[in-house]
Amino acid sequence: MNGVTASDGPAASPNGTGAPRRRGRPPAGESAGTRDRILDAAREQFSARGYEKTSVRGIAKAAGVDSALVHHYFGTKERVFEAAVEVAFQPVLDQRDSVVEGPLDEVGERMTRMIIGLWENPVTRAPLLAIVRSAVNNDAAAAVFRRLVATQLLRRVAGQLDRPDAELRAELAAAQLVGIAMIRYVIRVEPLASADPEDIVRRVAPVVQGHLTGP
Amino acid sequence: MNGVTASDGPAASPNGTGAPRRRGRPPAGESAGTRDRILDAAREQFSARGYEKTSVRGIAKAAGVDSALVHHYFGTKERVFEAAVEVAFQPVLDQRDSVVEGPLDEVGERMTRMIIGLWENPVTRAPLLAIVRSAVNNDAAAAVFRRLVATQLLRRVAGQLDRPDAELRAELAAAQLVGIAMIRYVIRVEPLASADPEDIVRRVAPVVQGHLTGP
Numbered sequence: 001m002n003g004v005t006a007s008d009g010p011a012a013s014p015n016g017t018g019a020p021r022r023r024g025r026p027p028a029g030e031s032a033g034t035r036d037r038i039l040d041a042a043r044e045q046f047s048a049r050g051y052e053k054t055s056v057r058g059i060a061k062a063a064g065v066d067s068a069l070v071h072h073y074f075g076t077k078e079r080v081f082e083a084a085v086e087v088a089f090q091p092v093l094d095q096r097d098s099v100v101e102g103p104l105d106e107v108g109e110r111m112t113r114m115i116i117g118l119w120e121n122p123v124t125r126a127p128l129l130a131i132v133r134s135a136v137n138n139d140a141a142a143a144v145f146r147r148l149v150a151t152q153l154l155r156r157v158a159g160q161l162d163r164p165d166a167e168l169r170a171e172l173a174a175a176q177l178v179g180i181a182m183i184r185y186v187i188r189v190e191p192l193a194s195a196d197p198e199d200i201v202r203r204v205a206p207v208v209q210g211h212l213t214g215p
Numbered sequence: 216m217n218g219v220t221a222s223d224g225p226a227a228s229p230n231g232t233g234a235p236r237r238r239g240r241p242p243a244g245e246s247a248g249t250r251d252r253i254l255d256a257a258r259e260q261f262s263a264r265g266y267e268k269t270s271v272r273g274i275a276k277a278a279g280v281d282s283a284l285v286h287h288y289f290g291t292k293e294r295v296f297e298a299a300v301e302v303a304f305q306p307v308l309d310q311r312d313s314v315v316e317g318p319l320d321e322v323g324e325r326m327t328r329m330i331i332g333l334w335e336n337p338v339t340r341a342p343l344l345a346i347v348r349s350a351v352n353n354d355a356a357a358a359v360f361r362r363l364v365a366t367q368l369l370r371r372v373a374g375q376l377d378r379p380d381a382e383l384r385a386e387l388a389a390a391q392l393v394g395i396a397m398i399r400y401v402i403r404v405e406p407l408a409s410a411d412p413e414d415i416v417r418r419v420a421p422v423v424q425g426h427l428t429g430p
Binding site: 050052053132133135136137142145146149150154167168171172174175176177178179180182183184186187188189190191192195200203204207210211 | 265267268347348350351352357360361364365369382383386387389390391392393394395397398399401402403404405406407410415418419422425426
């Protein structure tokens with residue numbers, strides 16, 4: 001992440017409205033870098049400490065900016081969390097189409113490989129841990145999880161199934177994968193915690209497929 | 216499991232809740248009732264606040280006793296948690312034998328009914344929520360979860376399967392049920408959150424059975 005100039009303080013705000021600018025065009029200078037640095041700090045803090053124990057002040061301190069600048073960019077803590085999670089969740093969304101668009105009789109394997117792959121990759125694992133830890137303990141974070149996972153991912157998968165119970169099927173399939181993430185990556189129970197990922201895919205993909213398209 | 220006297224009860228209390236610190240043997244008469252009251256308070260605090268935000272002092276206050284008495288009975292916070300979880304986990308252990316001992320081709324349905332039944336019952340749901348919330352956020356609590364769930368429950372189920380990969384099978388079956396608990400009861404994603412429990416059992420029991428005894 002780039003260094004930031006001294007002109008990054010709240011006083012440098014180009015429009016001076018104080019309104020959260022979440023997705024707007026970055027102003028001249030290095031604001032885009034600042035915003036990214038705040039998001040990086042937010043992901044680290046939420047991952048390590050969970051939603052409730054993370055503060056806007058702590059995020060600002062870790063990013064080397066004033067708290068007011070965090071509020072300027074994002075508004076509330078919930079919004080910072082949502083933005084951090086959205087960035088963390090982007091690889092899921094990027095792969096979503098390839099899960100949805102292939103042959104329907106292999107959708108279980110594609111979905112399983114995507115989720116296991118994201119958890120196996122340390123870069124994506126940390127923010128996923130943050131999402132799970134936060135969603136389990138905080139209603140605001142759970143709402144973000146519901147919106148991202150249920151709406152952005154599962155409904156898209158369900159949309160391909162063309163069955164009246166498609167959403168329930170997609171959630172039961174997701175439950176298998178969420179449970180594996182919990183036992184293997186979060187609570188780390190052996191032997192699942194050390195099992196070969198390919199062995200897991202081989203055992204689990206047919207189950208996920210069965211939920212989605214089985215009788 | 217309290218190995219103290221049976222004649223508990225508030226009337227038998229020799230001194231009030233503002234009692235001075237007592238580090239020695241607890242006075243005869245109130246010990247069993249006091250210990251249970253501490254455990255009740257601990258379960259409530261851990262359920263509502265999670266492991267990290269619960270303190271021995273807060274538990275003592277909620278139970279109407281001095282912190283020193285909590286330390287006297289249980290030692291550290293981790294031990295209070297473990298004792299509270301063991302009591303909460305007792306219904307699982309009580310039903311464990313009936314899961315393990317029936318016909319092997321129905322073990323999936325028995326295991327599914329037991330777990331869904333415990334989560335459907337508000338009395339057992341609260342402490343289960345406390346276990347999940349705490350285990351996700353705290354290593355000491357995760358260790359208690361591993362010991363209770365993996366050692367006390369899953370290894371017993373695996374022991375009936377008589378296969379080299381029995382423990383991994385039991386954990387993948389548990390993962391399906393843990394994931395349902397997460398999505399339905401913890402994060403509450405619809406439509407799974409409002410689905411008929413019998414419908415869930417009908418859909419999920421064959422999957423659990425497949426993990427345990429399938430090819």
